[in-house]
Every structure is written in structure tokens, then in C-alpha cells.
Amino acid sequence: MKFGVVTFPGSNCDYDAFHAITEILGEEAVYLWHKDHDLQGSDVIILPGGFSYGDYLRAGAIARFSPIMQEVIAHARSGAPVIGICNGFQIACEAGLLPGALMRNSHLQFVSAQVIVRVESADTLFTNRYERGDLLRIPVAHGEGRYVASPDVLDGLENEGRVVFRYADAKGNLSSDANPNGSERNIAGIVSEGGNVLGMMPHPERACSPLVGSSDGIRLFESILARVAA
Amino acid sequence: MAHVLPRPGDPAITPALVAEHGLTKAEYERLVAMLGRAPTFTELGIISALWSEHCSYKHSRPVLKTLPTEAPYVLQGPGENAGVISIGDGLAIAFKIESHNHPSAVEPYQGAATGVGGILRDVFTMGARPIAMLNSLRFGSLDNSRVRYLFAGVVKGVGDYGNCVGIPTVAGEIVFDKSYEGNPLVNAMCVGLLHEDDLIRAKAEGVGNPIIAVGARTGRDGIHGASFASEDLSEASDAKRPRIQVGDPFTEKLLLEASLELIKSGHIVAIQDMGAAGLTSSSAEMAERGDVGVTIDVTRVPTRESGMSPYEILLSESQERMLVVAKKGHEDAVREILVKWDLTAAVIGQVIAEPVYRVTEGATVVAEFPGSRLVTDCPSYSPEARESDAIKALRNADPFAVAERPEEKDSLWTLEQLLSAPTIASKAWAYRQYDSTVRTNTVIGPGGDAAVLRIRGTNKAIAVKTDCNGRYVYLDPRVGGRIAVAEAARNVACTGARPMAITNCLNFGNPTRPEVFYQFREAVAGMGEACRALGTPVTGGNVSLYNESPGRAVYPTPVIGMVGLIDDLAHITRATFQRDGDAVLLFGEMRGELGGSEYLATIHDQVLGAPPECDLDLEKAVIDALLEAIRAGVVSSAHDCSDGGLGVALAECCVADRENAGGADIDLSGWRGMPNRAVLFGESQARIVVSTSDPARVLEIAKRAGVSCARIGTVRRKSDSLTIKLPDSVLKAPLVRLARAFHDTIPSIMSRTPEHTTFDELTQVAAH
Amino acid sequence: MAKFRIAVHITPRKGLLDPQGKAVTDALHTLGFQSVSNVHVGRYIIVESDSHDAITAEETVTEMCKKLLANPVTEDFEIESAVHA
Amino acid sequence: MAKFRIAVHITPRKGLLDPQGKAVTDALHTLGFQSVSNVHVGRYIIVESDSHDAITAEETVTEMCKKLLANPVTEDFEIESAVHA
Numbered sequence A: 001m002k003f004g005v006v007t008f009p010g011s012n013c014d015y016d017a018f019h020a021i022t023e024i025l026g027e028e029a030v031y032l033w034h035k036d037h038d039l040q041g042s043d044v045i046i047l048p049g050g051f052s053y054g055d056y057l058r059a060g061a062i063a064r065f066s067p068i069m070q071e072v073i074a075h076a077r078s079g080a081p082v083i084g085i086c087n088g089f090q091i092a093c094e095a096g097l098l099p100g101a102l103m104r105n106s107h108l109q110f111v112s113a114q115v116i117v118r119v120e121s122a123d124t125l126f127t128n129r130y131e132r133g134d135l136l137r138i139p140v141a142h143g144e145g146r147y148v149a150s151p152d153v154l155d156g157l158e159n160e161g162r163v164v165f166r167y168a169d170a171k172g173n174l175s176s177d178a179n180p181n182g183s184e185r186n187i188a189g190i191v192s193e194g195g196n197v198l199g200m201m202p203h204p205e206r207a208c209s210p211l212v213g214s215s216d217g218i219r220l221f222e223s224i225l226a227r228v229a230a
Numbered sequence B: 001m002a003h004v005l006p007r008p009g010d011p012a013i014t015p016a017l018v019a020e021h022g023l024t025k026a027e028y029e030r031l032v033a034m035l036g037r038a039p040t041f042t043e044l045g046i047i048s049a050l051w052s053e054h055c056s057y058k059h060s061r062p063v064l065k066t067l068p069t070e071a072p073y074v075l076q077g078p079g080e081n082a083g084v085i086s087i088g089d090g091l092a093i094a095f096k097i098e099s100h101n102h103p104s105a106v107e108p109y110q111g112a113a114t115g116v117g118g119i120l121r122d123v124f125t126m127g128a129r130p131i132a133m134l135n136s137l138r139f140g141s142l143d144n145s146r147v148r149y150l151f152a153g154v155v156k157g158v159g160d161y162g163n164c165v166g167i168p169t170v171a172g173e174i175v176f177d178k179s180y181e182g183n184p185l186v187n188a189m190c191v192g193l194l195h196e197d198d199l200i201r202a203k204a205e206g207v208g209n210p211i212i213a214v215g216a217r218t219g220r221d222g223i224h225g226a227s228f229a230s231e232d233l234s235e236a237s238d239a240k241r242p243r244i245q246v247g248d249p250f251t252e253k254l255l256l257e258a259s260l261e262l263i264k265s266g267h268i269v270a271i272q273d274m275g276a277a278g279l280t281s282s283s284a285e286m287a288e289r290g291d292v293g294v295t296i297d298v299t300r301v302p303t304r305e306s307g308m309s310p311y312e313i314l315l316s317e318s319q320e321r322m323l324v325v326a327k328k329g330h331e332d333a334v335r336e337i338l339v340k341w342d343l344t345a346a347v348i349g350q351v352i353a354e355p356v357y358r359v360t361e362g363a364t365v366v367a368e369f370p371g372s373r374l375v376t377d378c379p380s381y382s383p384e385a386r387e388s389d390a391i392k393a394l395r396n397a398d399p400f401a402v403a404e405r406p407e408e409k410d411s412l413w414t415l416e417q418l419l420s421a422p423t424i425a426s427k428a429w430a431y432r433q434y435d436s437t438v439r440t441n442t443v444i445g446p447g448g449d450a451a452v453l454r455i456r457g458t459n460k461a462i463a464v465k466t467d468c469n470g471r472y473v474y475l476d477p478r479v480g481g482r483i484a485v486a487e488a489a490r491n492v493a494c495t496g497a498r499p500m501a502i503t504n505c506l507n508f509g510n511p512t513r514p515e516v517f518y519q520f521r522e523a524v525a526g527m528g529e530a531c532r533a534l535g536t537p538v539t540g541g542n543v544s545l546y547n548e549s550p551g552r553a554v555y556p557t558p559v560i561g562m563v564g565l566i567d568d569l570a571h572i573t574r575a576t577f578q579r580d581g582d583a584v585l586l587f588g589e590m591r592g593e594l595g596g597s598e599y600l601a602t603i604h605d606q607v608l609g610a611p612p613e614c615d616l617d618l619e620k621a622v623i624d625a626l627l628e629a630i631r632a633g634v635v636s637s638a639h640d641c642s643d644g645g646l647g648v649a650l651a652e653c654c655v656a657d658r659e660n661a662g663g664a665d666i667d668l669s670g671w672r673g674m675p676n677r678a679v680l681f682g683e684s685q686a687r688i689v690v691s692t693s694d695p696a697r698v699l700e701i702a703k704r705a706g707v708s709c710a711r712i713g714t715v716r717r718k719s720d721s722l723t724i725k726l727p728d729s730v731l732k733a734p735l736v737r738l739a740r741a742f743h744d745t746i747p748s749i750m751s752r753t754p755e756h757t758t759f760d761e762l763t764q765v766a767a768h
Numbered sequence C, D: 001m002a003k004f005r006i007a008v009h010i011t012p013r014k015g016l017l018d019p020q021g022k023a024v025t026d027a028l029h030t031l032g033f034q035s036v037s038n039v040h041v042g043r044y045i046i047v048e049s050d051s052h053d054a055i056t057a058e059e060t061v062t063e064m065c066k067k068l069l070a071n072p073v074t075e076d077f078e079i080e081s082a083v084h085a
Ligand SMILES: Nc1ncnc2c1ncn2[C@@H]1O[C@H](COP(=O)(O)OP(=O)(O)O)[C@@H](O)[C@H]1O
Pocket: B054, B055, B064, B067, B077, B078, B079, B080, B081, B082, B083, B098, B122, B275, B276, B504, B505, B506, B538, B539, B540, B541, B542, B543
């Protein structure tokens, strides 16, 4: 399968995503330059972390208008897989591919830490290789990761099983201490109505080798392969 | 030589103006002699920047020359933007440390941020991709709200800039001491990775080659930052406040990618950042290194504001700018690469055969100096050096004459006091704001003895750390200088790395004061001794003098940035106890030295006594023995004894990794006749706490190396306390109390302060 | 064509948690400003733009707000009348 | 005592680099708003505070700006006249 990793001028996790796909997953990956209009036949698009345009004004606000995003949005609307990680999540929300918004962390500080996320639904395109309730150790690194949306949107997400990951403690409880940014209902990741767009603040691409602390992120990428293979 | 006339509208050169530019009468006469005439205003500005301490090293150069700089693997020593060492496999590491003390004292957030930006550029202009940032910070007491404000602002500035550019900040040190109250130290270090063949030097070459200004436009900010960095902090710097620079990490990221692409493209011959003294020093330094002449037309420099004078354009310290010497005819190719990254490039001059440094404003010459003498002919001083009698007296005072406090009967009380001393306590409050995992090379991040980064495509890793105990250097500069290097070496060795080379940042007071210059000379001498003994040459660094707030100099603080190499990923070793039942061993000798200790400072508010002895042969032997044991695969953890001595080191081995805290049973009762406080909190050097599954093997390795090594206990992962048998009592320390003291202190101090919500720290932080 | 300055106020949606506002309120209290009951923190954006007349200038800036300057999910915006720059 | 609302505008000091303003200007251009010549991004802060009269309220807020709300090194601030909340 072919993964397209979008490189915005200020992306800085594109490299990590690229290596996770090629080295760990052993799949093909290409970088997609933000000024191009060509997805180069990618099956899966990754909007990587970073500071796409310095994240001035609002994280992701400017990036969503770059040329490549027209193609990415079309790709998503056609039902094809798109993953927005961290800054990519913010861009996906700004672009309307996912509901809600990501605001400044409630404690107002950038937070870099290994957090635990609980798998809330294991039958999505991105989590079918996990079990519901699995606790994953994945790093977060962001200043604007507090997920917000109107109560009815939040209820909708929950009722439709579109909340994929929540911040939890080592025992799996959704305590507020386990919530690194004040996200509503401890939400760490959601999928779109069609289930083909995933947005999450934690960095699965940074959790693909025990050498650097965790390999819990690998199965997320494997899930996509499994589903498409099936 | 062209005929240079004063520029209409420029102020006339008066003694007052000369003084304002920080030039002494003698220096002015030197300038006139060099020119054979009176300088123009523009020329005066250029010289005041180039002859400032920061750029000229006029007080430090002769002393720096005494440092060892060579080893077979050193590819680039001092003299370039960064030092470079080979790590095999055709790969090399570029690294450099630099200070941004004075700007940070005035505007902590921007001061620290632009400090990070500057050192990043020094590294990627060598052709290296930055892979890690470190820092070394000094502040006054956190009880002072201004200090908390500076601390919060600096940490946020360091974090936001590195986070945005996407370079992990992986290690550093933070020390709090009254001596830094009015003059914090902010040193930033950058480490980069490159292919040996991509190494490029900032050396102008090739007559006729175009000189191109790249990156951000030139504004009026930071004019005379270089000379600003060379003055005492005082009202004078207040007046310069509006001159502070603002950093733009986003542009820096573009500049980083564009520069690396330029270097690979082969279209350029040299590249250098416009750092201190901006266009002036970058162009002059490149011309000098290449021993060629240059001519620059300021009207071609892209400016942010209209009506900027040549003086302003030459001295502006606007950030995120580079100077490039391209190959003639490749201008468009260069421009193309920059356009791709939305950056501008403007040809502003060229390399010429005539040995002059010439600046024109359109057709008119506004400044001209004879060739490279501009850089080489700067003044050089060796001021008087005399040790202060007061400090000598302090050193000779007997630490054991300091009476114990009644509370000390309970050693747990003392241990908790030390663990919660901000200098010793966990710095997670700060490094949680640093992205330490981006680029996924970080095997050991902040919190360990040293940070460890794997080198992709090899089975190797590097270990990096910054270190300096200014209190030791204050009490005995020679010994303190040695210890700074030895401790840094020990720290990287604890992770399994062979110490390779250092960069250094010499933070001292006003060198024209004899007691300060004595400290400088002696500390550098001590560093040199240690570097020779440990085989870690100096590849570069930076000098920051005049670190004084009215009246008082900061502790002399020669910060060492050490790089070590791990040949096999399997050798990577952590600081905390790992396996239940492991034997706990102590490498090195118990000398019970309390002089200059954290114990005296924290518990008794005393800074006195001779700092611990630093036996460099022993240091080397201990490091070698430790590395042999690690390579033998029998070491589960290794942690060196530093601030707070063995007691604090053992506590850290148990609770530093809070999620995986575990206990241990330790027996130190063998050191009879040594007071508890000396056993527990003495800071004798060359000591390392090791846990191992095969004590016999480790003891045997130590024996062969002639290093004393003793079994002092057993790891008890399931126990809820650290138990230490002392000569005349038993210390039973519940892990929860140790953990609370160590982990909760700084967060609770910082949460009771409003300062960390001041708005300059609420400036853009975004996601990642 | 003439140059206009248009000021825009962007404020967090009512009802949304405003940690900045709260942090500042607390900070002000600690600094001794007890009389403060509430603080709201928003963005203040000044756009300098060429236009035929003030009306058109304001319309254009309204466009900018809808498209980029404000996030419809979390923010409200308000445009001050254009003045000659 | 009465409750007043005081609005404060905080802007980056002239002459200092304004990366945010520059980024937004560029973005607006790519969005087709070519007529934009310049954008400055600052903060808009509304303080609700009890005070005897408007004058005192404004003086207090000026104090707040000097102490906390504005960065004396990099920013300028401007206070609008207090209104009854
Ligand atoms: N303490 C030091 N020891 C060795 N070399 C030093 C020291 N301080 C400065 N240097 C070297 O002098 C040169 C100029 O230093 P510096 O002015 O800090 O460089 P930059 O122009 O990047 O600021 C650099 O090559 C640096 O490595």
C-alpha cells in the first residue's frame, strides 16, 4: 500500500511518519509537497505533526488553504483514508474534515510527555488490530491540543462510536490527571462520519520501536493494511 | 584604496561618540592607525561591534589558546561556526554551545528563543542537520518573583523555539543560586549530524563569486547586541530594551531546510549565519577565513523598514538571516532553492581580489578597511590576575566546623531537604515543555545522567550532556574547571558512552577586575588539564564576560557540553535501578568531602571549604572500568554522584523514574569514624553507583583497573523504602516521601506564582 | 483607491472554557488587583488594505474573518469601521 | 462601587519583527486578498472590575497593563474608556 506524507513548510514529523511506514511497516511512502496538487496515487494520506505555517494565528488555520489540501479533502470525501496527527488533526478540523477544534492546553503550557490512551472502539479502519480497552503508551507534544466541540457534537461522536482514543491513567480510568491538555471528555482521537478520517493528538509514529520507548503505535498502521487487505 | 568621505547626515566623530561605542582611547587610536585617517560613523560602528568582547575575544583569546583541540577524530576544531568530530561510518557530529545571558535578563522569552535560533544556525551552516538541543541555565533563588518570571520565560522561550523548528531538547542543567539573581545564564547547545563529505566551512573563496543575503529581511532590531552582550547589566541595558530581537522559528525552519539543500546542491562555496554584529561580522569573518577581499552594497540588502542607514543595516541583529557565497553563475539556481522555501535571496556584493573590506551605499564607499586586518588586528589584552583574599579565606575554612542543626539527627530530614532543593529536585516542570521525542531518535531523554540519541542506519548512539558546578569554580577555579569536565565525562560514561570531545561556554564576570580574570585563567587551565587527561579535546565554544549585576559577579561558570559515543545500542545504560535483587556497587573512593557542597549551601546557607579533590587519573580509570563493565553486559544501571553526594544519588536511583520507583537496602556502616553527613552528602568525585546482576565480574574488572569498588547493597524493587545503614544509625526512607520531595518541589513553587502567566510567555505556543 | 485601516476583535465563544482569561484573573488577584471580577482574552487584528471606499474595505475584512481570521467553532468576531490609514 | 468594563488593546511594538502579522499577510495574499498591505496581530483584553468611577477604573487597568498584561519590552498598550458593565 502507498502512503502519502504531506510536507507543509513547517512540518517536522513528516520524517518520523515516513520512517514508521517504510522501516517499521515495510510499506511504500512518498512525501507530498504542499505546493503540489498531486497525491502521486497514494492510498493513505498522512497529515503529519509540526507547525505547518508556524501555527501563527491558530494551529492549522493557514495550512488548510495550501494547494495540496484541495486534493487531500477530495481524497477524504471519496472515502479514502486520511490520518491527521497532532498538527495534522488541527488542520483536519480547520479544513472541516473533522468536527470541533483544538484549543490551547488548559494549563497554557506546551506539554511533552509519554501518555496513556485507551482504545475506545476497535472496529474502525485505524484500530481493528487493537482490542477495545487496550492501553497504549504514546507520546504527546503540543501546546494546542484541547479538543472542544459543542455538547451535541460530542454526544453524537460518542453515540456513533467515533471517539477512538481517550486519555486514561495506568489503570485505564479517565481521570483528569491523565488528561494532558484539558480535552473535553478526555478525547484524544476521533474519526469522521465516514470513518475514513482519523484525527489524534498523540504521535503513533513516535511509538513504533521499543528502543525509543514504545511500539504501541505500530498496530494503528497495521490496522489500515489489515482492513484494506480484507 | 578608495577615498572615503563622511556620509552626509551621519554624526561627527567625537570622543563622546567613541566612548558610547565602547572603544577606549587606545583602541580608537589603533583604529585610526589601521585606517591612516579618522573613521566614518559607519566604520566606527563596524569596529565597535567587531572589537566588542563578544566578537573579538580580546580578553580571552590568549587563554583559550592553551586549550587542547586535537584528536584523530576531530574534523573541525575552534574557529568555525561549530566543531565537528567523526563518529565512523562516514558520519560526523557538529556541536557548539553559545550564551544569550544578557538578552535573556532583559526579555527572557525572546532572549532565550533567539539564543536557541542562533546556535541552531551555527550547526546547520556546517552542513549538519540538527538532531538535539541542550541547555544550561542559571537563575537566582526561586523565592524571588522576578526570578520565577525569568525562569518561566526562559524555559518557554527555549521550548517554543526548538519545538517549532522540530529539534528535540533532550538534556541540560538548571541551577538556582543567589549569585545569579540579577544576571541569569542562558546557554544553549546544538548537536547536528552530517555526512563527512557534506562538511562545509564559512570561508569566502573565488574572486568574482557573488555574496548573497538569505532569509529574513533586515530591520532595526538588536542593533549593537554584540556590544550589549559585552557590558555589565545596568540601566545602560534598559535603554537598549527596544533593541531586543524577536525570533521567528518558522522562518528558521525554512532557513534550515533551504540551507541544507543549498549545501548539498553544490551551488555555494560558503555559508554563515548573521549572528552577533549581523552582516558586519559574518562578512568580515568569511573574508578573513578565506583571506580575500569583499565588497558589499547596503542598498541591495532587503530591509524591513525604509530609510535604514548603512550603519543600521550593517549592525542590525535581525534574526533568521544567512550570508552565502555562491559560485559565479549559479545565482539563479540558489534563488530557485530559496523560492521553494518561500525565502528571499539578494546578491549584495562579491568576493574581490583587492585585499580590502569595502562597504558601499550605491556608488559611494561608506566604509573601507585594509583586508582581513579588520578581524585579525583587533586588540588583545592579558589583564592582571589576582585571587580575592576573601575567597581564599572561604576556601580555607573548615566545613566540619559548621555545627549540625538539631533536625539533622534525623538524616531523612536532611535528605528530604536536599532532594527538594531546586538545584537537585527534578526539572520535569521545565523539560515537560520541551518536545524531547520528535525525530524519534531519543533513547534516553531529559532526566537521565546524559541524553542518548540513536544514529539511524548504524548500531551506534551518541550521549550528550552539559555540566558545571559554579560553586566549586568560585571556591577553587582550577579544581572547579577540572571537575566541570570530569563530571560531564562521567555523565556520558554512565550511559555507556566513551567521552569524545567538548564544547564550552565560559560565563564569567568583568575581566578587567583582577579577581575575575584570575578565575577565568585558572578555570580554563583546569579545564585544559581535564581535557588532556580524559582525551576530550575542545572543538569550540563561546565566551560570555561581564556577567555582573551591580557590584557582584556571578559564580564563574564554565559550562561544558560533552559528546560521547556508544558503539553498540546494547550498551545503552540507564541511571535508575532496574532489576530486583541486583547488587549495588560503588565505584570510587569515599573521602567524605563537604567543602562547597550542596549540603552546606542548602542546610546551612554556607559556601565555604575546599571543593572536592579531582584526581584526573582516577577519573579516567573509573570511567574506563565502568565502560568495560558495561560492555561486558553486566551493568543494569549506572548513576554518578554529584550534587548532594551518595545519599542523593541513591535516592535518585530509587525514585527519579517515579512511575517505576523501587527500593534498596544499602549498608554504609563500614565507613566508621566518618560522620553521617559526610558519608551521605559529601561530594567526593569519581564515584558512580552501579547496579549489576554479576557483582563478582564487576569487582574483578575494577580490581584489574586499580579502581576501588565496593558492594554497598541490594536492589529491592518491591520494597517501599530505601534503607541505609550508617556508621551509627539506620536511615529508613519511605519512597513516597523521597519521590514527593524530588518531584513535587518545583511544580508547587511555580504554581503559586502568577508570573508564569505573564503575556510574553503566553505568546504563540502551538501544536506539534 | 485609498488605504484603510480596519480593526478586528476576535473573542472566545461565550460558554467555552477560557483558561487564559482565568489565568490572568488569578494572576491579577495575586498581584493585588482584588477588584477584578473577570477577564476575557481575545485577538486584536489590524488589517491595512487598499479599497475604493470604507464599506467595501469592511466587507472584504468580513470575508477574511469568515475564511481565515476567526474560527467559527470557537470564536466570534467584530469589525470596527474602517478609517483612512 | 460600580462594575466597569475596560477594553485594552495590546500591539507588537513598532520596529520589532511581527512574525504573526507577516504570516497572516502572506496567507491573505495566497487567499486572493491582494489588496492587503499589512496585518498586525495583537491582543484584545476585556477587564471587568469594581471601582468608584471610570477614571479610577482606567488608572487601575493602566497599572495592570504595566505589571502584567503588556510586555514593556516588546509591546504597546492602549486603554479604551471604561463603561458601566
Ligand atoms: N571557550 C571557547 N573555547 C574554544 N573555542 C571557543 C571558545 N569560545 C569561542 N570559541 C570559538 O571562537 C569562534 C567564535 O566564537 P563565537 O563568536 O561564539 O562564534 P559565533 O560567530 O557562532 O558566535 C568559534 O569557532 C568558537 O568555537
